[in-house]
Amino acid sequence: MKLLTAAQTKEADTFTIKEEGITSTDLMERAAKAFTGWFENKFQLSEEVYVFCGPGNNGGDGLVVARLLHQRKYSVKVFLVGDTEKVSPDFKINLERWSDKLSTKHITEVNQIPEISQSIKVIDALFGTGLNRPVTGIYADVVEKLNASSACITSIDMPSGIYSDSQTPPEGAIIKATYTISFQLPKLAFLLPQHEAYVGEWHVVPIGLSDKFISEVETDLYFTTHQDAQRILKPRKKFSHKGIYGHALLLCGGFGKMGAAVLAARACLRSGVGLLTLQVPSAGYSILQTAVPEAMTLSDKNRKHLSELPQDIEKYNVIGIGPGLGTERVTKTTIGQLLSTSTHNLVIDADAINIIASSEKLKASLPKNKVIFTPHPKELERLIGKSNNDYDRLRDMLEFCHEYQCYIVLKGNNSAIGTPEGNLYFNTTGNPGMATGGTGDVLTGIITALVAQNYTLEEACILGVYVHGLAGDLALKSVGDIAMIASDVTDHLPQAFMHLQQLS
Numbered sequence: 001m002k003l004l005t006a007a008q009t010k011e012a013d014t015f016t017i018k019e020e021g022i023t024s025t026d027l028m029e030r031a032a033k034a035f036t037g038w039f040e041n042k043f044q045l046s047e048e049v050y051v052f053c054g055p056g057n058n059g060g061d062g063l064v065v066a067r068l069l070h071q072r073k074y075s076v077k078v079f080l081v082g083d084t085e086k087v088s089p090d091f092k093i094n095l096e097r098w099s100d101k102l103s104t105k106h107i108t109e110v111n112q113i114p115e116i117s118q119s120i121k122v123i124d125a126l127f128g129t130g131l132n133r134p135v136t137g138i139y140a141d142v143v144e145k146l147n148a149s150s151a152c153i154t155s156i157d158m159p160s161g162i163y164s165d166s167q168t169p170p171e172g173a174i175i176k177a178t179y180t181i182s183f184q185l186p187k188l189a190f191l192l193p194q195h196e197a198y199v200g201e202w203h204v205v206p207i208g209l210s211d212k213f214i215s216e217v218e219t220d221l222y223f224t225t226h227q228d229a230q231r232i233l234k235p236r237k238k239f240s241h242k243g244i245y246g247h248a249l250l251l252c253g254g255f256g257k258m259g260a261a262v263l264a265a266r267a268c269l270r271s272g273v274g275l276l277t278l279q280v281p282s283a284g285y286s287i288l289q290t291a292v293p294e295a296m297t298l299s300d301k302n303r304k305h306l307s308e309l310p311q312d313i314e315k316y317n318v319i320g321i322g323p324g325l326g327t328e329r330v331t332k333t334t335i336g337q338l339l340s341t342s343t344h345n346l347v348i349d350a351d352a353i354n355i356i357a358s359s360e361k362l363k364a365s366l367p368k369n370k371v372i373f374t375p376h377p378k379e380l381e382r383l384i385g386k387s388n389n390d391y392d393r394l395r396d397m398l399e400f401c402h403e404y405q406c407y408i409v410l411k412g413n414n415s416a417i418g419t420p421e422g423n424l425y426f427n428t429t430g431n432p433g434m435a436t437g438g439t440g441d442v443l444t445g446i447i448t449a450l451v452a453q454n455y456t457l458e459e460a461c462i463l464g465v466y467v468h469g470l471a472g473d474l475a476l477k478s479v480g481d482i483a484m485i486a487s488d489v490t491d492h493l494p495q496a497f498m499h500l501q502q503l504s
Helices: 004-018 022-041 055-071 088-097 137-148 195-197 211-216 224-230 258-270 282-292 329-341 350-357 361-366 377-384 389-404 441-450 458-478 486-491 493-501
Strands: 049-055 075-079 104-107 121-125 152-156 179-183 201-205 219-224 247-251 276-282 298-299 318-321 343-346 371-373 409-410 416-418 424-426
Touching: 004 022, 004 211, 022 055, 022 088, 022 152, 022 179, 022 201, 049 055, 049 486, 055 088, 055 121, 055 152, 075 137, 075 247, 179 377, 195 389, 201 247, 201 416, 224 458, 224 493, 247 441, 258 276, 258 350, 258 441, 258 486, 258 493, 276 282, 282 298, 298 458, 318 329, 318 441, 329 350, 329 361, 343 441, 350 377, 361 486, 371 458, 377 389, 377 409, 389 409, 389 416, 409 458, 416 458, 441 486, 458 486, 486 493
Parallel strands: 049 075, 049 121, 075 104, 121 152, 152 179, 179 201, 219 424, 247 276, 247 318, 276 298, 318 343, 343 371, 371 409
Antiparallel strands: 409 416, 416 424
């Protein structure tokens, strides 16, 4: 699924209007009906509704919603904020259509803002995706009053005050929505951690924007859906054998951290790899032979740390490195040898990222179009430097991907995947229960297995992150979010792959 910028969304509206031979107010009516349908399913008729409308088309949406809710017997009050002489044409038309003038109040001064009790259901229709300046003045006063209330706030399309695809200036006020209902597609702003307190729980409602426009418009922003993951997944052939699904090597584990190697290995095996070999410090040999009998294990000459590469390293299809590794000098030297000599695809995680991040020489040794990094936010910061905000972090990540011709999977809610070509893919699966030690090791194992099976690096990133989150979502149903551990995610990988194999 594509993500559109605010400008592209406006173009989609215009294209749809022209393609269908309708007016802009017709499209506004359609969008408002979609929002109202969601609202009706969420809130009871007995609940009083306050709709706060700004002077633009988002305010026009609010007026249509107010009319539709009024027709459905909700108790609705409309508050028009700011100068009502300077409004958009569609706002003006829908203000004339709003029949219940007795329930309309104008707010131009602070003392006109109503008291809002906890029982009120507030609809935020002040500003939408077209906002290009900070929310100040009487609008900011309204926003601050709404935020200070304990009422449930539902924003139409975008919480008022947030820029949809660029950094919002710090001086502007922003609605803290309980729910945000987006038209047709999600917005980039929804997917960034810095907006969590403002966006709340978001949902998408279809409004019939042109499929032709959306399919043809160029973008570098994507949102992975279940259908996207299904298209990537390769069916197994009848006469399959282990040799055609790759032989992966995991370089992982350290004294006291052999569990990371176990987690990565089990996830790799559960993700379809044909053969798996691990090289671990000698202290972990018995552990791995016992805990993961399906894998072959090589014992490093060093008891506690990785200190050497396998003699026959050429036979492996892909190398995953990092889980539980540690950052000892001898391990750093070994990673340097790997980068300077290997022709393999590499999946690099955890301490292997930290080691490479600490050395410009190692960065310069990265093979082109052969590397997937899987950092959490702090590891990414060590790798690419500190960024000012989430938008800058994505830009800086893509610049790194381009410079070193590598892929980066930034782990977190809606994990972001950066490519050398400058594309960003955001994931749709996963939950807060996965914020626990070891789930990153599981992801390393999954992606390594997929690369071994000849998925492209981009496909392995997209599918790996999706199925990792899907397994976590399935585990959530069994163990909840508080008690979830990384092994629960691995245990639900078979079910996750089976879900993807099922036809929609």
